[in-house]
Amino acid sequence: MKIAVGLSGGVDSTMTAYLLKKQGHEVVGVTMSLWDGTIPIKDHGQSGCFGPGEARELKETAEIAKRLGIDYEVIPLAEQYKKNVLDYFRSEYKAGRTPNPCVKCNQKMKFGFLIDCAHKLLDFDMFATGHYARVSENGKRLEKALDNTKDQTYFLSRLKPEQLSRVMFPLGNLTKKEVKALASEVGFNDLATKPESQDFIECEDYSVLFDKGDIQPGDIVDTNGKVLGHHNGIIYYTIGQRKGLGIGGLKEPLFVVKIDAHKNQVVLGTKDELFSKALKAHDVNRLLLGENENEGRALAKIRHGKNLAPATFKIEDDNLYVTFDEPQMSVTPGQIVALYKDDAVLASAIIDEGI
Numbered sequence: 001m002k003i004a005v006g007l008s009g010g011v012d013s014t015m016t017a018y019l020l021k022k023q024g025h026e027v028v029g030v031t032m033s034l035w036d037g038t039i040p041i042k043d044h045g046q047s048g049c050f051g052p053g054e055a056r057e058l059k060e061t062a063e064i065a066k067r068l069g070i071d072y073e074v075i076p077l078a079e080q081y082k083k084n085v086l087d088y089f090r091s092e093y094k095a096g097r098t099p100n101p102c103v104k105c106n107q108k109m110k111f112g113f114l115i116d117c118a119h120k121l122l123d124f125d126m127f128a129t130g131h132y133a134r135v136s137e138n139g140k141r142l143e144k145a146l147d148n149t150k151d152q153t154y155f156l157s158r159l160k161p162e163q164l165s166r167v168m169f170p171l172g173n174l175t176k177k178e179v180k181a182l183a184s185e186v187g188f189n190d191l192a193t194k195p196e197s198q199d200f201i202e203c204e205d206y207s208v209l210f211d212k213g214d215i216q217p218g219d220i221v222d223t224n225g226k227v228l229g230h231h232n233g234i235i236y237y238t239i240g241q242r243k244g245l246g247i248g249g250l251k252e253p254l255f256v257v258k259i260d261a262h263k264n265q266v267v268l269g270t271k272d273e274l275f276s277k278a279l280k281a282h283d284v285n286r287l288l289l290g291e292n293e294n295e296g297r298a299l300a301k302i303r304h305g306k307n308l309a310p311a312t313f314k315i316e317d318d319n320l321y322v323t324f325d326e327p328q329m330s331v332t333p334g335q336i337v338a339l340y341k342d343d344a345v346l347a348s349a350i351i352d353e354g355i
Helices: 011-022 054-068 078-094 101-121 176-185
Strands: 002-006 026-033 071-076 126-128 133-136 141-144 218-222 227-231 255-260 265-269 275-286 295-301 309-316 319-329 336-341 344-354
Touching (some): 002 011, 002 101, 011 026, 011 054, 011 126, 026 054, 071 101, 078 101, 101 126
Parallel strands (some): 218 265
Antiparallel strands (some): 133 141, 141 344, 255 265, 275 344, 295 309, 295 336, 309 319, 336 344
16 A cells, blocks of 8 residues: 655654555655744744744654655645644633643644645555554544553544544554664664653743733632632643642642633632542544444543543433543543543543533
8 A cells, every 4th residue: 555654753653654664565754844933932942743843853854754765745734733723722721621732633633634635745545653552443443552551542532433444553553662672673773762752832831822812810719719819821720730829828738620711710629629420521522432322331531641430421412421430530621531442442522521
């Protein structure tokens, strides 16, 4: 087959291209160009998905393609990224929710616009990436990677079956250790030892993405409405946060338990108040879950790295209700809940609230 590989300049995508070429496929590398200089981010040499260092990283990726002996194309998608990822990111924070830009980027950009726009320039049969996941049954079955510590199915759980039906994840049956060993063995030791970055933007302060009017000071209150202090903008807070609250003299540690965008308030509570027995979510994406399967048992993941929690689920009017066997900490509006059965993703939805 002719396969387009999403190259990032890292060891995972490079070894993906190497393995596919070794298997006899015709391979071409493609990379998204997202930076257009319209947002004031200074180049401090920091690595990230979005920022002024992109030109440097594209040059490095082109060199990797040359070392692999494959053709390479850069696909300009800055406008699509601003509308589908940055606008989403801003609107979620302004609404008091915590966005997941990596999930949105996968859904809209890497497995959407990148493939579609690459097809206008190139003829290829499948699209491959260096994600640690497995896919089968024409995209209906998205399975966890063999290396559970690197599994990325949570970030891919919003993809539709029709998107998954045209992609390959060659690293799904390998461990990260094996991928790095292979890279060293075949002459890419520089990538095997290269520090990895998963930063969203090349900047520690997300406020550069917002207009000044988007960030307004307000009150920090407890769950009874008592004013404990003041904040400089709700965009700086997320559910479960304890550090950086600027509140002193407390009898016990307090955490962010709610962000009220309507009142422009950050609500603090005790650790016990962070736990939810259930959650409500919307926009259900069914993968293995049939159209008429609206209730059952599953393992639920409410954030990347979080252990799977046994739960009961029910779907009503495209709203997903998940009741945990044991209360879960920091259920965060705006994040994704993914339901698993064995090693496969049943469905996912966007969290509205913990209950």
